[in-house]
Every structure is written in structure tokens, then in C-alpha cells.
Amino acid sequence: VPEAPPPVSAHFVNNVLAAAASYIDEEPETARDVIAELGQFLSFRLTPAESVSLARELDHVGSYVRLEQARFPGRIEASLPSSQGLPAVQVRPASVQAPLADALGRRLREIAGPCAMALRGPSGGARFELELSGPDGGAPDHLQIDAAVHA
Amino acid sequence: MSPARRGLSILAVDDEPRALADVKRLLETAASVEKVETAGSAKEALVYLSGGRFDALFLDVAMPEIEGMALARLLRRFTDPPAVVFLTGHPDAAVEAFEVQALDFLIKPVTRDRLDAALARVEAHVAGAAAGAPAPAAVNGEPAQGGAGAAAGGPDVVAVDNPQGGGKRLVRLETISFAQANGDYARIVCEDGRFLLRTPLSQLEKDWAATGFARVHRAYLVNLKHAVELRAQLNGTAVLIMRDDTEIPVARRNVAALRRRLHA
Numbered sequence: 509v510p511e512a513p514p515p516v517s518a519h520f521v522n523n524v525l526a527a528a529a530s531y532i533d534e535e536p537e538t539a540r541d542v543i544a545e546l547g548q549f550l551s552f553r554l555t556p557a558e559s560v561s562l563a564r565e566l567d568h569v570g571s572y573v574r575l576e577q578a579r580f581p582g583r584i585e586a587s588l589p590s591s592q593g594l595p596a597v598q599v600r601p602a603s604v605q606a607p608l609a610d611a612l613g614r615r616l617r618e619i620a621g622p623c624a625m626a627l628r629g630p631s632g633g634a635r636f637e638l639e640l641s642g643p644d645g646g647a648p649d650h651l652q653i654d655a656a657v658h659a
Numbered sequence: 660m661s662p663a664r665r666g667l668s669i670l671a672v673d674d675e676p677r678a679l680a681d682v683k684r685l686l687e688t689a690a691s692v693e694k695v696e697t698a699g700s701a702k703e704a705l706v707y708l709s710g711g712r713f714d715a716l717f718l719d720v721a722m723p724e725i726e727g728m729a730l731a732r733l734l735r736r737f738t739d740p741p742a743v744v745f746l747t748g749h750p751d752a753a754v755e756a757f758e759v760q761a762l763d764f765l766i767k768p769v770t771r772d773r774l775d776a777a778l779a780r781v782e783a784h785v786a787g788a789a790a791g792a793p794a795p796a797a798v799n800g801e802p803a804q805g806g807a808g809a810a811a812g813g814p815d816v817v818a819v820d821n822p823q824g825g826g827k828r829l830v831r832l833e834t835i836s837f838a839q840a841n842g843d844y845a846r847i848v849c850e851d852g853r854f855l856l857r858t859p860l861s862q863l864e865k866d867w868a869a870t871g872f873a874r875v876h877r878a879y880l881v882n883l884k885h886a887v888e889l890r891a892q893l894n895g896t897a898v899l900i901m902r903d904d905t906e907i908p909v910a911r912r913n914v915a916a917l918r919r920r921l922h923a
Binding site: 521578619 | 684
């Protein structure tokens with residue numbers, strides 16, 4: 509029996525909404541985009557599904573990263589795999605996004621300043637490598653993410 | 660507050676720049692606020708605090724390096740600390756906020772009404788501090804303290820064990836229908852479900868007396884605002900019918916007092 513995807517964090521949703529609210533007066537189009545992006549993110553997570561295509565999962569990752577960038581403008585530089593030429597595998601929803609969010613969230617909490625994030629892959633089906641590096645020139649954090657492939 | 664008193668001086672602290680911009684904009688347009696400064700970290704906040712006087716901090720909980728809760732604890736060592744209002748996306752942090760004697764606890768993004776209520780609380784706190792009496796703490800607009808709480812000028816919430824995921828869950832008294840004795844514990848029945856409270860019913864009876872609760876039976880403490888009918892029984896007892904059709908027995912010795920209280 510596949511595990512249910514992790515619940516969406518209320519903290520994340522509340523902070524994205526706070527960011528959207530902040531854009532309303534000065535950049536109403538940006539505010540609208542943030543709310544629409546949050547809608548896409550929640551729609552994905554709240555729709556019951558045992559599996560999704562890897563391409564959809566990576567779209568979900570992209571949506572999450574754009575929301576984090578809206579919360580922290582200029583702080584997150586992100587590089588994500590192209591959605592072209594991905595293997596036709598089905599994965600458990602949020603099986604890439606959730607561990608990536610944990611790692612990025614921890615990094616943002618622990619270290620002030622900008623953060624460069626690179627997600628590379630997939631290799632061997634649905635295996636990704638996440639690299640997080642900060643402004644201090646220190647060794648980057650590496651995390652291997654194995655998306656749960658749905659048979 | 661004296662008419663001659665200056666407006667409030669507020670320091671807002673959040674590592675999320677957009678959320679900080681949002682609360683700054685709201686604070687700057689509030690009638691009671693005279694000055695708003697912002698800090699993107701607890702360290703930066705300490706620099707501001709060392710150089711000026713603030714009536715209140717609007718403080719995020721989760722921040723890099725020094726978290727908001729740690730800063731609030733640090734402020735308690737100050738001789739004359741500013742009031743702390745938490746403004747956070749972490750709904751679960753409310754109980755901890757009260758442990759550090761926060762004046763209020765707001766969830767982002769905050770509504771204008773809710774922010775105004777928090778500012779009114781800060782004003783009362785500032786006026787009370789001048790007179791030597793601090794204002795009560797609050798959660799989501801309702802005064803609050805830990806434990807089962809007290810009634811007059813005290814809490815309108817009660818902290819119960821959270822059956823899902825541990826920690827504490829805050830239940831507003833107005834949502835509680837009744838409490839039932841369970842040994843040294845009490846089971847409270849509210850709109851969100853049933854929770855066990857590590858407080859005897861006799862203590863809750865004292866704590867909640869001024870908030871519309873009445874002891875109608877040795878095993879039942881009832882929120883009279885949730886009662887819809889008092890039904891007399893042939894044996895001299897009665898039954899109180901609640902909004903959700905629950906029937907609560909009323910002991911014979913409590914019937915007359917309950918009738919007087921309900922003007923029934």
C-alpha cells in the first residue's frame with residue numbers, strides 16, 4: 509500500500525498568502541500570480557491520486573519553488589531538470605517535492621542570505637540529486653532523492 | 660490612554676521580506692501607530708532594541724539563527740521589555756507563545772480587524788504598565804492563559820492534549836458544550852470533538868463560572884449558551900437539551916437554581 513503524500517504545511521500556506529497580500533498594492537499582477545500558483549500547488553496535493561507522471565511531479569516541484577521565491581524574493585536561485593524527455597514512470601505524489609522542501613526549508617531556516625538550489629536528474633529511473641549551497645563558499649549540501657516509483 | 664499620549668512605536672521582525680512588507684503596510688496605516696521599524700532577523704531586532712524604545716514587537720516565530728521564541732525569552736530579562744505579539748504562519752506555536760507571556764498571537768496573513776484588536780491590546784498594555792497593571796494575554800483575539808484557565812479577566816481558551824500528533828490544542832470556551840467528570844479528569848465536548856482535560860470538574864466549575872457555565876449535576880458542567888430547552892421530569896429532576904440534542908441530566912438539588920438563572 510503506497511504511503512499517503514505528506515500533508516501540506518499550514519505554515520507554508522500561511523506564509524505564501526502573507527507574501528501574496530504584500531504584493532496586492534504595489535504589484536497586483538504578481539499577487540494574482542502567487543495566488544494562482546498556490547492554487548495549482550494545493551490542487552495537486554489535495555487531489556487524491558496514487559501516482560502521477562514524473563513530469564507532473566516536476567511541475568509540482570517547480571510550483572513549490574516559485575512559491576518559495578515569492579516568499580523570499582532574490583534569495584533562492586533554482587535550477588530544475590527540463591520536463592522534456594523524462595522517463596515515462598509514475599511516482600507517488602510529492603515524493604520529490606516533499607524531501608526537497610524539507611531540505612530547502614531547513615537550509616533557509618538555518619542560514620541567512622541567498623541559497624542556490626540545483627535539482628539534477630533523473631538517473632536510473634527516478635533518482636535525483638539535490639545540491640544546496642549558500643553564500644559562504646562552504647561545501648554544498650547534497651541529498652539524493654529517490655522518487656517512489658509506482659508499479 | 661491619555662489624549663496627550665504619543666502613538667505606538669512598533670518593531671516588526673520577520674525574515675520573510677514580503678510578509679514583513681505586508682505587516683509594515685498594515686501597521687503604518689493603523690490609527691494608533693506612530694512609528695514602525697522593521698528588522699529581517701532577531702539579531703537586527705536586538706540592534707534596534709539597544710538603540711530605541713518600542714512599545715511592542717510584532718515577531719515571527721521561525722527565523723534563521725535566533726528564532727522569535729528565543730528572542731521573546733531574551734526580552735523577558737529586560738528591565739522594561741516591549742510587549743510581544745507573535746505574527747506567524749505556525750498555528751501550533753500558540754501554547755509556547757503564552758509560556759513566554761506574549762501579549763497576542765496572530766496568524767499570517769493577518770486581517771485588519773485582528774491587527775487592530777492586537778494593537779488595542781498593546782495600547783492597554785502600555786497604559787496598564789504605566790499604571791502598574793499589565794493587560795491580559797490573548798489568543799486569536801480572546802484573552803488566554805495556560806492550563807484550564809480562570810474566568811474573570813482571564814482566559815477564554817483552554818489548552819488540551821492534542822490527540823493527533825501530540826502537543827497542545829487550544830479550545831475556545833464558547834465552543835464547549837459541556838464538560839463531564841471522568842475521575843480526576845474532565846472530558847470536554849466541543850464543536851471540534853471531545854478532549855480529556857487534566858483538571859477536575861470542581862476546578863473547572865470555579866474557573867469557568869463567569870463565562871456562562873453552570874454545574875447542573877455532580878458529573879456535568881454545562882455551557883448555558885449551548886442549552887436550548889429545560890425539560891422537567893416527574894421525579895423532580897430535569898433534563899437540559901443542548902443545541903446538538905444531547906440530553907444532560909440536571910440533579911434535583913440544582914433544578915431551582917438553574918431555573919432562576921435561566922429565568923425559566
